Amino acid sequence: MAFGEQPAYLRVADDLRKKIVGGELPPHARLPSQARIREVYGVSDTVALEARKVLMAEGLVEGRSGSGTYVREQPVQRRLSRTGYRSPTRCTPFRQEQADEQTRGTWESSSERGAASTEVAVRLRIEPGEEVMRTRYVFRSAGEPTMLSTSWEPLAVTGRTPVMLPEEGPLAGRGVVDRMAAIGLVVDNVAEEVSARPGLAEETLALGGVPGHAVLVVSRTFFVGRRPVETADVVTLAERYRIAYHLPVR
Template sequence: MPFGEQPAYLRVAGDLRRKIADGTLPPHTRLPSQARIRAEYGVSDTVALEARKVLMAEGLVEGRSGSGTYVRERPVPCPVFRTGYRAAGGSASPFRQEQADDRAAGTWESRSEREEASPRVAERLRIKEGERVMRTRYLFRTGGEPSMLSTSWEPLELTGRTPVMLPEEGPLGGRGVVERMAAIDLVVDNVVEEVGARPGLAEEMLELGGVPGHTVLVIERTYRAGGRPVETADVVVPADRHRVVYHLPVR
């Protein structure tokens, strides 16, 4: 194929994408059938099918069992504020502060349990594989709809048998990592975050109300005190519904 020339299925997908973008095919409209695409664009069944697959993979359309393929309503991305963002006098996490706004109608649920550190978690916490950690899983909702998953791990060597062993219980339950660690004389002085993207796992998208395989943003966050990791977490958000916003102080 000559340089710059697109395969037929990409040309068809591109035209349908344009129609979705300009409103010719508005949200909840049924996508033209495979037979209609074949006839309108003069392509084979295989090309028509591949074009539809491209649009589904991009999250522009969705299949409805026994009904057909429909244009998805595109959500307006909402911000996920990260490092450096704090409301005046606030000590909770940025997300909790955002959701405290009555307009956001944010809620969350969590569950903590002890487990042995996997190789990946052990590496991030700089502990030995198999050492005991407290894992806490969160499901955040905005306006009643699932919006974000977070899983955090804290080494029980540091927090075990202390008032902050359970992140959501005790005298400092629900407070930020910085405040909780300060209570056991650990001064958090830096946070490292790595932002990446990958296909959403089936179990993640089941909880987030999305389609398995659609792109999610993953923020790998690690709090450190004097160079020692005291907490690490994976924050997972659907890429089509969120934008990660960093507010960083200039020194």
């Protein structure tokens, strides 16, 4: 193969991708069989198989057991704007999206005590193994799961207080800022990092996606001064959202 020349399987995948994007192979259309790809492009079974694997990894097609490989209908990507934390109701990506779109979503949650892992301990600036309250969420819009979240709060801060359980008690569901204020702690800054990675099988299954496809992870930590009081990971399918930041310049 000459320098700069694409491998055969990538050339086949590129041509099929153009047909999908251009509408020649519309959503739900069956992808040409392995035998047909071999015949049309003059390639081996191995090349035909690898080309299909590329399209599956890109989320353009999906296999159906006993039926074949079909073009996936691509979701319309939604813009999730992050504009700071002036309003407690807009502190999480999910709640900001609900406010922006003037819709009312729902969520399910469960909380349990646990020991902080090394990663969580670093983020909360506590010792590994210290006790934390871990809360898992599934957020839904129009009944469909849109985001997952796991949060950790050090029980050295919230233990034996009315806000120890984030979704129970007098301030259930009010968010970190209001809950911490109720125990005399003023949240005054927050750090957010956005990253992408292959989704874990249980994450993509819960979100209605395809195992292995990329997810966006918003890692967020609330601080009282320099002391972290909550850290969380919010996970959503990358093909469904793009995150845009619009922040004031001081």
